[in-house]
Amino acid sequence: MTVTVRLARTVKDLLQMAQTEYFNAGHRTCQGCESAMVLRWVAKAAGPNTIVIGATGCMYVANTTYYTTAWALPWIHTQLSGTGSAVVGTAAALKALMDKGKLPREKINVIGICGDLGCADAGLSEVSNALTHTKYSFLILMYDNESSANTDIQETTMTPYGALTTFSPSGKQIRIMKYRWKKNMAAMMVVGHPEVRYVATAIATDPIDLYNKVRKALEIGGPTFIHTLDPCPKGWGYDPKYSHEIGKLAVETGIWPLFEIEDGKFRLTSTSARIARGEVKRKPVKEYIRRQTRFKHLTDEDIEYIQRKVDEMWEKWLIPGLIPLTKELPYPETKQ
């Protein structure tokens, strides 16, 4: 059953639908921080009947320094790896108190926000456990700036292949310390938790797409998951004024496919859908990579390798960006 949600189609729609800010001025994120933009849109889409839980990460440190909180919604900290547990505990308590008549029955959005280190690495088992608790409703939002950004930019499993971080420098002996390919979080979440009704990827560069996805996730109920890619001027090495441009390039080069899976149905969205339909040609990944100093040590051969991997994801995978099963697999199996 598809949930009916009022979606924004144009920027004008969006401006009308989401006028009130619930993630306000007063935070101390870096100039050009796309994670802050994600939070702003998530808060707008969620509205006032919401409890926000923020795990340790740059969006904890920068947003809630005592006396300067940016949240105009009730907000609580959870430990780095605690997001999954915190949303379950919160949703369970609301349910228990409403069932017992200790709180008036109403729909309260519970949103847990974690960075890539907290969500994909440290807190993975707690997020995974949470996504199986289908009697509770909550959204887990993973903001992914591809590093541990508040602790001086260290490598996580979400750091892309080849990128420089303070834990993965380039040296005389080893040019590429981050040799591991980025983990496919959204796919892992949707494939591993078949009863989760809504999983999506998003990016702040495309606020209409992001806003609609948050609305859908909150309306559909049960555990839901959204993974955003957030350009980070400090960690990625570019002038803050280019954040949106870098984000756009991540989508246009096909490195960051935008999709949603609603009740098991996969759909590429926005620019990614247009790429798949052939309306827009994928740009070479070089245009994205050469704009960031974290990739400055990569040779043309390295970039060709990344291009091949991205091409493979679009041309050979059963579903671009989602499941690394190739179309060459005998599926469905044919009898000889």
Place this chain on the structure above:
Amino acid sequence: MSVSVLESKRLEAVLKGDEEVEVVGTGTDAMAYALMLADIDVTSAYPIRPYGGVMQTVSKLIADGYLKAEYIVAAHEHDQFEIVKHASAVGARTFVGSSGVGWLLAIEAIVVISTDRYPVVALIGNRALDDPGAYGVEHNDALMVRDVGWLLVWVDTAQEALDTTLIAYRVAEDPRVMLPVGISMDGAFLTHSEHVFKIPPKSKVQKFLPPYDLGNRKLHPSNVISVAPQVNEDWVTEIRKQMDEAMKNARKVIVEAYRDFAKIFGRDYGNPFVEPYMVEDADVIMVGMGTVSRPIKEAVRRLRAKGEKVGFLRIRWFRPFPTEDIIHYLSGAKVVAVVDRDYSFGSPFDGGAVYTEIRSALYEAEHRPLIINFIGGLGGREITYNDAINMFNIALDTARKGKVEQRVIWYGVRE
């Protein structure tokens, strides 16, 4: 699978009637009935022995409809403790627990529960820390959190487990305290042994235990607050000092809670902090926590029959530490012998944690008794009546000689 869940008629009697019901069950069963009476809202479970028994009974009580609570099986102990922390932040009464290394896996969440001041109540089914793996009792697991703002209490019988659980919620949720309570139960000896105990009626519990009220700290859309923002170095000292005040307040609140408990339920524990057993005129007093009391009390009775002036002091509340009571009961003795079911490697005089605390408390006493320390029963090894007699003989010998020959004795170590 626990088979000790009561038949429905008797459960309905305590839930709806005014009479208490006498039953046979384990220490963890007794605690589960207390959780039913306290009407907890949210609990999270993760398997580890010997704590696990309590959730087997709790889950059955929930499945049968005698307890209406959200019951969440967690991914691991960190998950368990984070779940209840956040449920507590919304205003739900919560229960959680673990044992041994499981309890320590949750340590990060355990710390934020107390630093964020949530009145969570937990069972620590005391168990040796790995490696090597052992299911038996050792107190090091609970003692690992002695310095992080949790109240810690050791119980001795199933009845005390049930009563202390109700008292723990009352103390933890008192606005003057608002700190979590860890209830320690000796693994196997209490968690899994069966006792006769009485389940009080819910009507009396409601008189004793008011509903949990977080006041203006409750996380709800109608109350736009930020909880636990990052304070950097500006405010940590003040926040820790507030916790210190809360912990000190707990001493008074515990006294009030036991007083009201005796009034309402008719079971009087006397001094809430320690259980003195024939200590008034004793020359030699043994000190210990948990079920070690039973062989020691038996030894006291038999030695008293022979004319030896011996006694036993069981420490019930370890945090807040009953300093005044320790001085009051122990400073008149010639020898104090502390039995530690734990060890603190490299501590002052290389002894157990309880020994070290008692030495520290007695430093302020006008008369300082000689103090010796037995490290015994580690990993669940039994301390028998004969062991207690042997320990008393060493202590009596120390009293006769008037000096300590060996401060710390690892009792019964195979050479």
